[in-house]
Amino acid sequence: MDYQRDIQQFFKSSTPHRLSYRPDIDGLRAVAVCLVVLFHAWPNWLRSGFIGVDVFFVISGFLITSIILDDLERGSFSIREFYVRRIRRIFPALITVVAATLLFGWYVLLHHEFAQLGKHITAAATFLSNLVLWNESGYFDNDHTTKPLLHLWSLGVEEQFYLVWPVMLALCYRRRGGILAFLAITLGASFLYGLYATYNAPAEAYYSPVTRFWELASGGMVAYLLSGREQPMPARALLSAGGILLLALGCVFINGQTAFPGAWALLPVAGTSALIMAGNEGWINRHLLGNPLMARIGLVSYPFYLWHWPLLSFGYIIEGEKPSAQAKAVLVLASFVLAVLTWRLIERPIQKSPKRVRAIKALVTAMICFGVAGALANSGLLRERIPGNGTDKYLRALNDLGFPQPAMKSLRYHGSLFHTLAGNGEGTTVLVGDSVMEQYAPLVAEGLRTSRFDRKSVIFATAGGCPPIRGAVRLPKIRFPTCTQTVIDAYDLAASPEVDTVVIAAAWYGYFTPYQDEVEMPVGDKLEQFPSKPAHEAAYASMLQAIRQLRQQGKRVYLVLQPPTGDKFDPRSMITGSRFDEMMPRTDMPPFLVSEFRQVNAEPIARLREIAHQTGAIVIDPVDYLCKDGTCPVVNTIGEPIYTDPVHMRPYFVRTVRYLDDALSSQVKPPSRQRQ
Structure with missing residues (x-):
């Protein structure tokens, strides 16, 4: 089957509304996921890659708002149907990755690591990852590289957005100018509070849905402005060029030293909004973002995002330090292959299955089971494979740093x-x-x-x-x-x-x-x-x-x-063995x-x-x-x-x-x- 016709039919089958497929938005997804993955793999080389998450937020806000507005205009909006579509879209790949992470974690993690993974699995199952990670941030927090499900904080923000957004849009739709007023107030209030939190409560600014809703609302505003409207060709070209320029400026000027999200987040958010506003007819959108390669990567961007961080994190955990450049390249490639397999063998079949009710029940049941399994692991009732053997105190010391401090x-x-x-x-x-x-x-x-x-x-x-x-x-x-x-x-x-x-x-x-x-x-x-x-x-x-x-x-x-x-201080020098077999404390540590x-x-x-x-x-x-x-x-x-x-x-x-x-x-x- 022709590629464009194939993805057009898949889009129609998975999103039953009148919106036409835009390959340039899948191209934007590809840009976003590549930024994030490259940043996580080589943070010193792509210091701005975390802005890919902001690109994802704008795209999600645009698509979700477009779907809801379209359903409201047709008089077919249903809260139940909205969440059914979200479950079919989000749960299959997420359950697959969580299951693999739990199984591999059981095999290679030590007790305290497995217990924390259990807590994060429960948080993922309840879509509270961002709030749990926010609560963990501070003095006693372990290094982010030792948290295989750290990246699910962004999914938590989106799910919390989904809880509020359809209800509020449905209520405001009944009032003249209600949608525009709601979008403007949400965008402005969230942005202003985000500015305050960025300088006064950095962890809250990063993880809180309140400080991130303006990014999703920006996508919602674009959906509202585009509903039933066509941009003239000169405007499309200008928006397209301006959008890609803003994204490029974000990549150049934003880094780990930047007060983020704050005002700097305007670069990726405004850039993404402008590119979406330009439509699929702008030259950059049609030829750069909308080309088949970018669109194909965009189609698997969600499972790619889900897979890449657990693989990289386990690489850090097993090595006890950052893996080599070659090892990280292999892990990134493996995560992409797993993403393609997940999309073809799991996501597409479930989303196209005519047995929707049975599929939804199975997905919800599986998610509940993983939430319970995570709680059991966190409580210690579900134990890891590796016996303690006295090595916990050495491996617990790795990545135990105390800068910055919460009071800073x-x-x-x-x-x-x-x-x-x-x-x-x-x-x-x-x-x-x-x-x-x-x-x-x-x-x-x-x-x-x-x-x-x-x-x-x-x-x-x-x-x-x-x-x-x-x-x-x-x-x-x-x-x-x-x-x-x-x-x-x-x-x-x-x-x-x-x-x-x-x-x-x-x-x-x-x-x-x-x-x-x-x-x-x-x-x-x-x-x-x-x-x-x-x-x-x-x-x-x-x-x-x-x-x-x-x-x-x-x-x-x-x-x-x-x-x-010196190496004699390194906790890794104090143990022998392997996580894939057994680990034992050394008995012959020489003096310093x-x-x-x-x-x-x-x-x-x-x-x-x-x-x-x-x-x-x-x-x-x-x-x-x-x-x-x-x-x-x-x-x-x-x-x-x-x-x-x-x-x-x-x-x-x-x-x-x-x-x-x-x-x-x-x-x-x-x-x-x-x-x-």
């Missing part, structure tokens, strides 16, 4: 995104650095909350992976495009009159190792790449100048050396020797101490506080790892360190040695 507020400074914590004392401390500085966030948050630190505010002017050295360029630039400017802004903020104390910390020994070649420094009229001696000398000179300037301005400056680091650590890093240690000596900065060496009798512990007194990886301390442990106390106090005194 976003701070925009010259375009850079920093984070601030408020206290009850006087004065402001600015913390400059990379993720090694960010690991201290749980310590600072608790210390300010309990008045252990008497600061009015503490600002984390940090960026992961960015050496706090003015002029340094972090490579590859496509992964770290904001590093250079962020560091400049951090030191500018530190020089502000209201700041009296500056603390600088980083993975110094990682940057100044002979094997580091991903940093460049300006030397004369060109950039020299690490580990060349001129590049290192330029970096040390830049640090000397920056700290000297801060000291001349009367700031207290603390230079924190790198804490003990201070002498070896300092010998390997002798040069940067000496140079940093010399910079502090010349400028009057106070040096803090965490090794002096964390280690004793020539060795450093890698686990606590009950055998739990104190690090989450070879470099970063876990939140529970970092809250116990004392070597930053004086830097976070208003009293001017040298740091005291922490007692063991």
